[in-house]
Each structure stands twice: as C-alpha cells, then as structure tokens.
Amino acid sequence: xxxxxxxxxxxxxxKGLWVALDETLKKVISSDKNVDKVYKKALKKGYQKPxxxxxxxxxxxxxxxxx
Amino acid sequence: xxxxxxxxxxxxxxxxxxxVTLKFNKIEFNYLALIDSGADFNIFHADIAKIxxxxxxxxxxxxxxxxxxxxxxxxxxxxxLGVEGNFVNTPVVFSNDxxxxxxxILGQQGFFNNYKIDFDYRxxxxxxxxxxx
Numbered sequence: 001x002x003x004x005x006x007x008x009x010x011x012x013x014x015k016g017l018w019v020a021l022d023e024t025l026k027k028v029i030s031s032d033k034n035v036d037k038v039y040k041k042a043l044k045k046g047y048q049k050p051x052x053x054x055x056x057x058x059x060x061x062x063x064x065x066x067x
Numbered sequence: 068x069x070x071x072x073x074x075x076x077x078x079x080x081x082x083x084x085x086x087v088t089l090k091f092n093k094i095e096f097n098y099l100a101l102i103d104s105g106a107d108f109n110i111f112h113a114d115i116a117k118i119x120x121x122x123x124x125x126x127x128x129x130x131x132x133x134x135x136x137x138x139x140x141x142x143x144x145x146x147x148l149g150v151e152g153n154f155v156n157t158p159v160v161f162s163n164d165x166x167x168x169x170x171x172i173l174g175q176q177g178f179f180n181n182y183k184i185d186f187d188y189r190x191x192x193x194x195x196x197x198x199x200x
Contacts, residue, residue, distance in 0.1 A: 003086075005073040005191075012078075016167060018114070021099075025086075035114040039096065051086055051097035054112055057167040059078050062101075 016057040020050035068199070070150050074191040075099070083186060083193050084170065088149035091119040098171060102184065102193065106174030107132070109148070109159040110141060115171075116161040119146065123161055130160055139164025148177070150195060155181050 004025040018035040019028050020042035029050055030041035042050035075084040083102040088095060089111070098115065110132070116123055126142040133139075141162030147154040157177040165171070173179075183196040 003073075006076040007084075008076055008078050035112070036117060039118050049088070049096055051099060052115060052118075053099040054114075054165075054171070056169065059080070060168055061080065062082065062169075 010053075011055055011059045014055045015059075016055065018052060018054050020047065020052055022047060022050070025051060068153060068197040070195040070197075072193045072195070074188070074193065076191075081188070081191055082170075085150075085173070085193065085195075087173065088152070088154070089115065089119060090147035090149060090154060091121060094119050100171035100173045102178065102186075103172045103174055104179065104184075106172045107176060108143075108174045109157065109172060109177035110165065110174065111159055111161055111171040112165055113142075113161045113163040116142075116144075121146075121161070132160070132162075148181075150182075150197075153197065153199075155199065157181060 014031050017031045017033060018038045019031045020038045022029055029045055029047050030038045032038045072085045074081040084099050086097050086099055088097050113123060121144055123142045126144055128143045130141050130143055131138055139162050141160035143158055143160055145156055145158050148157045159177055181198055185194040
C-alpha cells in the first residue's frame, strides 16, 4: 500500500481543523473543529481505524509547540 | 523490528511526522505526530483523550512544561502506543496547550526510549528500530 506523504493540499485546505484520513493518507474522510465529530463520522462511514490529524492553522517554520 | 517512514511534505517543509496508533479502553485509532528529539515526553492533544475515554479531570498528576514561547499544563497517563501494529505501553501527556500551529509530539520518554531512530533528511527517510527483544 502506497502511503501519501505529501500533505500540502491538506495543509492548505483544512487549516486549523481536525481531519480523519484513510489508510493511504490520500482521502479526507471527515473534517471539523471538533475531533470527536470527525472520529464518529469516520466510524459511521465504515472506517474503523481512521488516522486523526490536527492541521496547523498556519504552516510556519516549526520550532516548538506551546501556545 | 524495523519500520521505515518518509518525511511528510507540507508545502516548503519536510517534517518527521509519522503515523502511530493509540489504544486505550479497547478504542484504537491512528494519529499523525511529529518526532521531536527536543521534547522530553510524548505530548498529544487533550481532545483525543476524550475519544479514548480518558477523563483528564480525574488524573492526579499535572505536569508543567515549557516551549519556545511559554509554558503549558498537561496530564500524564499511560496508553498503548503502536507502530504498524506493534504496541508498547508508554507514558503520554495530554494537553490543551499545544499551539494551533503545532503537532502532537513523540518525545524522549515514551518514544525515543522505545526505538532507535535514524533520520536521513537527504533521503527524506526515517527508520525506527524497536528496542523490544
């Protein structure tokens, strides 16, 4: 299975949102600000083990992680 | 056991973001997190603790941590953390204080102590070797 490692489009389209991705990381199954909704929607669509990811609000050079 | 990953591309940047599996209370899902040798612990978004049915208000061990700009509070617990289906029970900190521009973090205690990690930025490749015999 080839896994998508270029998430540029997801970083651009889903800024600040949680996304659930399929096994290949190519398909966004669901997205929302609320990760619980994202997870439940993915389960409802039949994805038992989605990949959850919080897309950064801004794709800045990264040095640390706290607010 | 060895596992190979490619760096994730996000526009101009290539980052060591890998897919791990979180398991607790018989609930299991995957999560993309950044491997960060500068972090002392695994730190994950508090929101996902709710999915795992972990009530952070009942955890008695808050931890203060610091980063580039300031600090935050998180709550220690332990969960099963898996790489490609192989799990280790390991400490994690769940926090609401991860920046909106940040990531879930795989740090020294909880990840680096479980794997030998080789970064090859030139080839955009990460290799994990499990310490489990």
